[in-house]
Amino acid sequence: MATDTQREIEEILAILEKNPEGLSTSQISELISFSGNYKTLQRRLVRLSDDGLILKVGEKKARKYYPAKVSKKEFIGHLTDNTHEIFSSESQNILKFLDTPPHARKKMSYNRGFLDSYAPNETAYVSEKVRKQLYQEGKRFDKALAAGTYAREICQRLLIDLSYNSSRLEGNTYSRLDTQKLVEEGITAEGKVHEETVMIMNHKEAILFLVENAQDIELNSLTIRNLHHLLSQDLLANPGACGNIRSMEVNIGQSTYKPLNNPHRLKELFELILFKARKIEDPFEQSFFLLVHLSYLQAFEDVNKRTSRLSCNIPFIKENLCPLSFTDVSRDNYTAALLAMYEKNNVEPMLELYAWAYLRSCEQYGVVKKSLGEIDAFRIQYRQQRKEVMGLVVKSGLHGKKAEVTIENFCKKNGIDETAKFTAMTLADLSTLHAGAIIGLGITEAQLEAWLSSKP
Numbered sequence: 001m002a003t004d005t006q007r008e009i010e011e012i013l014a015i016l017e018k019n020p021e022g023l024s025t026s027q028i029s030e031l032i033s034f035s036g037n038y039k040t041l042q043r044r045l046v047r048l049s050d051d052g053l054i055l056k057v058g059e060k061k062a063r064k065y066y067p068a069k070v071s072k073k074e075f076i077g078h079l080t081d082n083t084h085e086i087f088s089s090e091s092q093n094i095l096k097f098l099d100t101p102p103h104a105r106k107k108m109s110y111n112r113g114f115l116d117s118y119a120p121n122e123t124a125y126v127s128e129k130v131r132k133q134l135y136q137e138g139k140r141f142d143k144a145l146a147a148g149t150y151a152r153e154i155c156q157r158l159l160i161d162l163s164y165n166s167s168r169l170e171g172n173t174y175s176r177l178d179t180q181k182l183v184e185e186g187i188t189a190e191g192k193v194h195e196e197t198v199m200i201m202n203h204k205e206a207i208l209f210l211v212e213n214a215q216d217i218e219l220n221s222l223t224i225r226n227l228h229h230l231l232s233q234d235l236l237a238n239p240g241a242c243g244n245i246r247s248m249e250v251n252i253g254q255s256t257y258k259p260l261n262n263p264h265r266l267k268e269l270f271e272l273i274l275f276k277a278r279k280i281e282d283p284f285e286q287s288f289f290l291l292v293h294l295s296y297l298q299a300f301e302d303v304n305k306r307t308s309r310l311s312c313n314i315p316f317i318k319e320n321l322c323p324l325s326f327t328d329v330s331r332d333n334y335t336a337a338l339l340a341m342y343e344k345n346n347v348e349p350m351l352e353l354y355a356w357a358y359l360r361s362c363e364q365y366g367v368v369k370k371s372l373g374e375i376d377a378f379r380i381q382y383r384q385q386r387k388e389v390m391g392l393v394v395k396s397g398l399h400g401k402k403a404e405v406t407i408e409n410f411c412k413k414n415g416i417d418e419t420a421k422f423t424a425m426t427l428a429d430l431s432t433l434h435a436g437a438i439i440g441l442g443i444t445e446a447q448l449e450a451w452l453s454s455k456p
Helices: 004-018 025-031 038-050 073-078 089-099 112-116 128-138 149-153 155-168 176-185 194-212 221-232 263-279 283-297 304-311 314-318 331-344 348-364 377-381 383-396 400-413 419-431 445-453
Strands: 054-057 064-067
Touching (some): 038 064, 149 194, 155 176, 155 304, 221 263, 221 304, 377 383, 383 400, 383 419, 400 419
16 A cells, blocks of 8 residues: 555656656645645655656756656756866766666666775876865965864864755755854754754764864774764664664665675775775875765765765865865766766766865865964873873763862873863863764773763
């Protein structure tokens, strides 16, 4: 027996079949017989589009939906009007295969040779010329500083920009202003579905995890799985799938690509991707490699693209380069570049989009070089000591005056002269401590939970 959702989807498909010239969301809303709010209809259309059952052309108010069997010139890769700014004529030719609807394109399975043929520091997805250009624009300091210094300086702006843009690429309808209110004040926008709010808050927590632990984070399975856990928490039907390699089949909307299904091989290839990534010396090559291969493998049940977008920022955060916030990247262009990678193993469209987006991020974050005088040298100098005593406070279950005395005694024992400044800084860090920021403290999540629950 068909569910209400199935009946609604079937009705939408039937309406589009009768209107091959295309309809806007508002036009469809006038023709449907079932009751429901506008956001529900939008979600149904996004789902049908992602599954390749209907075609979506245009952006925002100019967007129209068509039955999947319609082949329209403007649907090549779902490309938008700013295509000429991002994709070269060569990449646009590559993307012409998307003019054919998914059901008529060749089925593709995971190609292990795509990964096996990559030799770190020998294979180059990003040319030396492009790497130099991106480095010149993305460099933020003349001298070597502790990992994460620049990301911490722009942290609030990064939390908003990356949370907004990465969520937007997933179809999230929060505006940038609403995202800012949610990130900074915890104010939920009216008329938004719960999942959209959770998606943005998960991004905030995941980005903080990367920024706060920049010096300790390594490109290994523990880091990426924790990142996925933070991004996917409270969004997956199976909570046990958060941070774990999947054991079920997944499908890619709008694509003929079928990812691997063998959990053992998924774990093996996941480790191989990270093994190769660790060996890559150039931060831009390393970043792009992570974006490509974490997206392609689809190691998790869901939230793979979000994980790849944040993972590709790890080299930038660690090396104090401008981060990549995907500002002004349209969802359609991003999807087109992904599909070329999935179905053709061709990274050129994604590389052009990546380079374009990185330069846009560099413009957004302003001055290329910042003076060393703006950095809190004291905070950086005593970072390891601060983490050590924070771990001690948590493991000992200390709060209030007892925690303060312990920190002051730690200063005396370790020759830290500015006791008041160190103590105030450490207490402030402890007040915002969460599970996504315990790397380097020498504590477990269970110890943190016990400490948090013992607060008076």
